[in-house]
Amino acid sequence: MASVLKTSPALTIRHLLSSAEVARALRFFENNAEAITDEQIRICSVPASPFNEQERAEYLAKKFVSLGLTEVEIDEEGNCLGLLEGASRSPLMVVSAHLDTVFSKETNFAIVRRENRLLAPGIADDGCGLAALIALAQAIQAKRIPLEGSILFVGTVGEEGEGNLRGVRYLFTKGRWATKVDAFLSLDGAGVDRITNRALGSRRYRVELIGPGGHSWGDFGIPNPVHAVGRAISRLSTYPAPKEPRTTFNVGRIEGGTSVNAIPDKATIEVDLRSAAESELRRLDAFFRRVTRDAVDEENAKRRAGDSELKLKLDVIGERPTGETPSDSPLVELAFEATRMLGFEPRLDQSSTDSNLPISLGIPAITLGAGGSSGYSHTLDEWYDPRDRDKGLKRALLVVLGVVGLI
Numbered sequence: 001m002a003s004v005l006k007t008s009p010a011l012t013i014r015h016l017l018s019s020a021e022v023a024r025a026l027r028f029f030e031n032n033a034e035a036i037t038d039e040q041i042r043i044c045s046v047p048a049s050p051f052n053e054q055e056r057a058e059y060l061a062k063k064f065v066s067l068g069l070t071e072v073e074i075d076e077e078g079n080c081l082g083l084l085e086g087a088s089r090s091p092l093m094v095v096s097a098h099l100d101t102v103f104s105k106e107t108n109f110a111i112v113r114r115e116n117r118l119l120a121p122g123i124a125d126d127g128c129g130l131a132a133l134i135a136l137a138q139a140i141q142a143k144r145i146p147l148e149g150s151i152l153f154v155g156t157v158g159e160e161g162e163g164n165l166r167g168v169r170y171l172f173t174k175g176r177w178a179t180k181v182d183a184f185l186s187l188d189g190a191g192v193d194r195i196t197n198r199a200l201g202s203r204r205y206r207v208e209l210i211g212p213g214g215h216s217w218g219d220f221g222i223p224n225p226v227h228a229v230g231r232a233i234s235r236l237s238t239y240p241a242p243k244e245p246r247t248t249f250n251v252g253r254i255e256g257g258t259s260v261n262a263i264p265d266k267a268t269i270e271v272d273l274r275s276a277a278e279s280e281l282r283r284l285d286a287f288f289r290r291v292t293r294d295a296v297d298e299e300n301a302k303r304r305a306g307d308s309e310l311k312l313k314l315d316v317i318g319e320r321p322t323g324e325t326p327s328d329s330p331l332v333e334l335a336f337e338a339t340r341m342l343g344f345e346p347r348l349d350q351s352s353t354d355s356n357l358p359i360s361l362g363i364p365a366i367t368l369g370a371g372g373s374s375g376y377s378h379t380l381d382e383w384y385d386p387r388d389r390d391k392g393l394k395r396a397l398l399v400v401l402g403v404v405g406l407i
């Protein structure tokens with residue numbers, strides 16, 4: 001962030017607050033609270049499952065055009081981009097939210113309103129981030145804030161699960177803006193005190209065991225892939241995961257077999273391993289691989305003479321880098337100041353978000369909540385309460401303006 005932040009973060013915020021246009025833009029969020037929520041409802045009712053974000057991306061692209069953003073496009077990976085051009089293209093800040101949800105194609109994305117809450121899969125994660133992108137662009141345009149640098153708004157694909165950060169990865173490695181970004185902000189989920197500056201690393205596997213299969217009575221003794229994965233899961237669950245650095249494991253999916261009286265010919269599990277420290281992640285990873293291999297070997301060792309073996313296929317389906325934007329970096333300090341200015345005590349946090357990717361490349365990046373409150377994320381009961389959303393939007397606006405600067 002070479003050309004960013006010419007003064008201390010505190011002075012930068014004070015300077016921003018003395019601008020009449022900025023003051024008007026901050027009020028915009030309160031005065032348009034209902035309209036922002038209506039927009040969130042519209043964008044979240046457009047389905048977006050993993051690897052099926054096109055429809056939502058197209059909706060966002062139309063929105064970007066109507067807001068006067070330029071160079072609006074859906075890139076080859078499926079990300080939706082729009083530029084809000086200031087006096088210069090440097091510094092260039094990416095402000096992003098993710099288009100995808102964790103929910104399958106068959107999901108009903110319709111929104112239900114219950115008192116103060118909106119209920120729908122993905123309504124907060126990342127519906128409120130997408131609503132924030134639109135609201136920020138709207139406020140800056142409507143109040144004619146004179147930007148020095150430029151803002152690239154991006155709705156990313158593939159943030160969740162097996163998407164494996166494919167959208168943001170493309171943006172920073174192959175996309176045409178890849179080498180031009182000075183800072184990155186992801187708006188993900190609700191809240192106004194969290195500042196995610198550390199990237200939580202993870203490794204994800206699909207384990208597939210394939211055997212001959214057969215009759216439960218007549219072929220008893222041939223290797224059973226479900227028994228083998230059961231043994232592997234049982235061993236993994238005994239792993240002494242440290243609390244500090246926080247380390248976790250999860251078998252999130254299990255599949256296999258056709259009938260109660262048939263020995264399955266296949267069993268599959270999907271496993272998520274995470275740790276705040278790379279060394280612990282490697283240790284857990286090695287343990288998981290070993291117990292899986294042992295479980296298969298044991299099942300094979302017991303098989304009847306002449307029967308074929310279980311085959312193990314171990315595929316890495318996700319790998320997210322660890323790293324951090326230092327807490328004393330200008331971007332994090334700016335977020336601290338903006339949070340305090342709004343009357344909240346900032347809380348540094350570690351998580352797995354789109355910021356993992358720019359962080360791993362040494363580009364200053366943070367993830368912030370976009371205001372309001374939420375619960376039951378990644379479930380069909382997910383809810384979002386938009387009260388106090390304006391605080392999250394104000395914080396985001398101050399951070400963005402602090403980076404790109406005013407003329």
Ligand SMILES: [Zn+2]
Pocket residue numbers: 098125126159188189
């Ligand atoms: Zn999210």
